[in-house]
Amino acid sequence: MSTPLPADSAMPDITMVEDLKGGGLWKGAFRRMRRNPTAIAGALIILVFVLIAIFAPLLTVYEPGSAAGAGQVTPTSVPGPSEDHWLGLDRFGSDMWTQMVFGARQSLVYGVVSTALGLTVGALLGTLAGGFGALGGRFSWIDTAIMRVVDIMLSIPSLLLAVSIAAVLGQNKYSVMIAIGVAQVPIFARLLRGSMLGQGRSDYVLAADALGIRKSRIVMGHILPNSIGPTIVQATLNLATATIEVAALSYLGLGEADPAVAEWGRMLVAAQDRFDAAPRLALLPGFAIAITALGFTLFGEALREALDPRTRK
Amino acid sequence: MTVRTTTRRHQGGPTEVLLSVRDLSVTFGLRGQRAVNAVDAVSFDIRPGQHVGLVGESGSGKSVTALAVMGLLPKRGVKISGEVSYGGRNLLTAGDSAMSSLRGRDIAMVFQDPMTSLNPVVPIGRQLTEVIVRHEKVGKAEARDRAEALLRKVGIPDPGRRLREYPHQLSGGMRQRVLIAIALACEPKLLIADEPTTALDVTIQAQVLEVLKDLVTDTDAALLMITHDLGVVAGLCDEVNVMYSGRIVEATSRGLLFGEPRHPYTGGLLESIPRLDSPRGTPLRPIPGSPTQTIPWSEGCAFAPRCRNKIDRCTEATPTLADLGDRQLRCFNPLAAADTSAEQVKA
Secondary structure, eight states: OOOGGGGGSOOOOGGGGGGSSSHHHHHHHHHHHHOOOOHHHHHHHHHHHHHHTTHHHOSSSSSSTTOOOGGGSSSOOOOOOOOOOOOOOTSSSOOOHHHHHHHHHHHHHHHHHHHHHHOOOOOOOHHHHHHHHHOOGGHHHHHHHHHHHHHHHSSHHHHHHHHHHHHOOOSSSHHHHHHHHHHHHHHHHHHHHHHHHHHHHSHHHHHHTTTTTHHHHHHIIIIIHHHHHHHHHHHHHHHHHHHHHHHHHHHHHOOOOTSOOOHHHHHHHHHHTTTTTOTTHHHHHHHHHHHHHHHHHHHHHHHHHHGGGGGGO | OOOTSSSGGSSOOOOOOSSEEEEEEEEEOOOOOOOEEEEEEEEEEEOTOOOOEEOOOOSSSSSHHHHHHHHOOOSEEEEEEEEEETTTTTTSSSOOHHHHHBBBTTEEEEOOOTTTSSOOSHHHHHHHHHHHHSSOOOOHHHHHHHHHHHHHTTTOSSSHHTSSSOGSSSSSHHHHHHHHHHTTTOOOSEEEESSSTSSSOOOHHHHHHHHHHHHHTTTEEEEEEESSSSHHHHOSSSSEEEEEEEEEEEEEEHHHHSSSOOOOOHHHHHHOOOOTTOOOOOOOOOHHHTSSSOGGGGSSTTTTGGOTTOOOOGTSOOOOOOOOOEOOOOOSOOHHHHHHHHHHHHH
């Protein structure tokens, strides 16, 4: 590689192993996040959440929605924590712990799938619009066309959009995922396009242009890597809102219909008429939703900080 | 070449011209706004290996001239006329892709601010190799070796490690060295440097200029140095074009410009530089007013409102760029010359 100068020989060359192409930015971000307590906290919450979701069947002896203890539930009381059911029963007589654990699985799958869908479509549209917009010239109409479509999507309230999609596709889990995903598309598209247009006016873009770097490379190799940060951060933050939106759609009765599938949002609905007698029925899933959302938010914020070159030390 | 730029402007160099700018005009103005003539009928030549200065205050149109030559001005709201010929081609009418493959390979540019001209999230090694790979048929490994050699050439210690670093890990002076290395990576025939040292500390300025000078000389590249700093011109340029309000007002060799300035603006610029050999206590003589105090060239001389040598004619007619043999000069009442008569211009 290089012949180190004498002055430098005292300094161990730790960056030596890093390769030249790509990766450096994310590797650096990862290194910085390992030293950030916020990131650790967020990552731990997410890790616990993911582990619970994956190993749900091993964490409980009951089936979700089994209503095994239905006989113990009366119109005025729901059995609280006991030896067999350490979080008690829900109003249908199912084990609360089982419902919570399997609910995590639902939230994770719904959140990740819908956000991934929204991110993929949104980032694609955003890159096209932002790329052609930033370059200007004869193809900037592509930017205009895409953004008008996105504006139209944005003008429809996301809940209404979700309801419509659920109505068209029928009440099943895919329609919930698609509904939440589609509702996120305009956010990602606008965010990415906006930061790409901003970056497109930077000096380094002009400098790259002055070196004859191809337009496609300027967009993909220079503008996009500088613009994608906020979008990735938004995606982690959207995992939080997606979790909440799944709950909201379930609350409205648009979510998973199968009573054998545990879902935090529907648990909230079921809990509301027993709130006086057994507030834990609402508090537990409420907490779970909030903590999960918090985990993603902490992680997202830390990621944003780690990716921002200005905060690097 | 037109008669206006005779070979007498240049002592004995080769007569072929690398870049010839003829009557270049750039007008900014979106619909509904007053059009601004940023560059007005500017003509100059650059011969292979020659170092030419383009001097003027902020807003005199020097950077716009450079961007027009590079084909980097936005298409919308900008009207460009005239001719910029390079290798027998008019760059102003060349297509986008033709210009793109010319930039970086034949003509490269160093910008003013090294803090923002490098991509913050891309390691500098990649920003260097990218240019080499773009313009030359070389593999990644070879491009990397060349990048390392280039960094060493511009005086960056331990280039192998620096290649993997990000711009924020480098000091301003080092970043400008990197930018110079990037610009000269493909050994362009012409380097345009747009105030390359303005954003740097004075102590670093001299070092960076030295690097720039060495590299340009080594690669036999011609240099168009855009600056407001006559000190930079004194150290680097063979020929100097002084611009005011979008037009060239005086063009001559370095020796004549410093020894015997004829345009009152050039004279004013020189007098406003503090000198070590002037007696202590001698006040600096700034040029009064600001570049915004100007009249349109169509109504007279744009410098007239600030000019010490102003005569009535200056606000009645527009001075033309006259060829005095040893220089070109746009003035009705120039500063006294040592031997040639000023009457020649007035006539």
